[in-house]
Amino acid sequence: MRSRLISLALMLTLTATVALADQGPHFGRPATPDEISSWDIDVSPDGTGLPPGSGTARLGETVYAQKCLACHGANGEHGPSTPLVGGRGTIGVPGVRPVKTFGSFWPYATSFFAYVRRAMPYDKPKSLTNDELYAVTAYVLRLNGLVGADDVINALTLPKVRMPNRDGFRPWARGD
């Protein structure tokens, strides 16, 4: 009897503790993995977040012509929007204004994939299939001379592409 009372008191204490920890608004509802999947579109430099699928520069040329060329121009050099190639050898040259393109400046190819995935094409972002994303990324990498025309770009190979300016960044510190 006595031991039952003790265990009851212990249970009550535990309940009170849990209730205390549980205080607060808690107005968020649980998000299920299925719900999260449609918005979870970021990609980390190690490849975390890259979806299934693959593409080559040769396949990407068609995607580029249809969805990118109007703004970025033939070969990614001249268009009404940002150039995607050029500028190599202009970073850190005394007296020379750096020309910053994907090829000359971006440290990670994964960032390009993630950016196109969320924001491009400008008039219809988030509309490309995963295969189209890999293919067009491969094509722009090819324009910059960083992969071959038939190199297969996928979740395993994309993080391994070494961008020329990979070591051109350092964390900011006060006074920089």
Place this chain on the structure above:
Amino acid sequence: MSEYTASEHLECAAGNGLLDRRFFLRSGVGIATLGYVLREPAKADPLPLEPWMTAPNGPLPAYDRPSRFEAKVVRGGSGGPPGLNPGLRQFPGVTNIKTPLHLLTGTITPGGLHHARLHSGVPDIDPDKHQLLLHGLVKRPLVFSVEALSRYPMESHIYVHECGGNSELMYEEEPSKAGVMGIHGQVSCSEWTGVRLAMLMEEAGVDPKAKWILAEGADASAMTRSVPMEKIMKDALVALYQNGERVMPSNGYPMRLLLPGFEGNMQVKWLRRIKALAGPTESRDETSKYTMTHPDGMSTQFNLYMEAKSVITQPAPELKMRGPGFYEISGLAWSGYGKVVKVEVSADGGKSWAPARLEGPGSMFAMTRFRIPWQWNGGPAILQSRATDNTGYVQPTRAALFAKRGPWSNYHANMITSWSIASTGDVTHVYA
């Protein structure tokens, strides 16, 4: 006898006519000390009875707007950063719109005049459909509706918001003719009200391995930035209100991230997703943009804080002087490290300085207004202001900043600005 002879009677606080900041606050200082001589009243018609004095007017608007005579007080200065491919102008959603600093005073920016940088226009978000997802390295991924967030305890803070690219025209080889709005108008200050993000993170249960978060917007370009977890848990706010009303559409309606003191771009608008991560995702806007390239070719990344800065907003290139005589020089000063404790003003291009009077809430990360009286003798003058913040940091000259960073770092341009006053009354931006 001259009508206005103040300058010969006044003791200057610094060269070229700057007066003591407390001049008008001193007891016994009045019209006589200033040297005004009241003119004989001239014969004139009686003051007119205008139409609005003699007839009532129409109905009261449900939401008041500035007088129709103030129609010029609007945002402007769009057109993108220097060197931007002119073709980009065909994308009207990729732009920035700046606060007309020369037409405002005080420290709070009206919501409709708060600057905005857009990457795919202003999304037309239905608040009943907007959701904030909190996931990644957390025990319990959560989704919050606007209604759910509105039930949380809230805080109000007066915070400056400055774009990391504000004043980047100061890096240009020749002084920009864009005026104070065009050069410096990507800074504004509001009272923001919202929910501490730390409270939501704690409800989700953050994994100790999570050292960063990714913040993502619901606009078409899904603006994405990484922010250190330390900042998120310290003072990040999910703001639902701006100056007491719901956040303006171009500033993130129905909710935006606020990171007091940090560069504006990190404070993601139309916030739809927070993901706890071990490291930054190295998104486009924290690698190819918002990094500062130094002369050695190395680019600094995650340039978190905006350093102390000040700028004279009156006079300004947009405002022509109305002849010699008394002027109040006024401007704005702020620091991402907290607050400005001193602003000095020069009227002789930095040869001599006088302290300005400071106004404003005085709280951390709030805007400071500075004022100092000036007796302009009608001759050439170069006006400058220089802020010192609570950490002892002093706003640098352009030459000093260039010596450290070189001319191609694009962002975080907080150097001293010089307005040259010509005897014609024209005000121009110069490098001095």
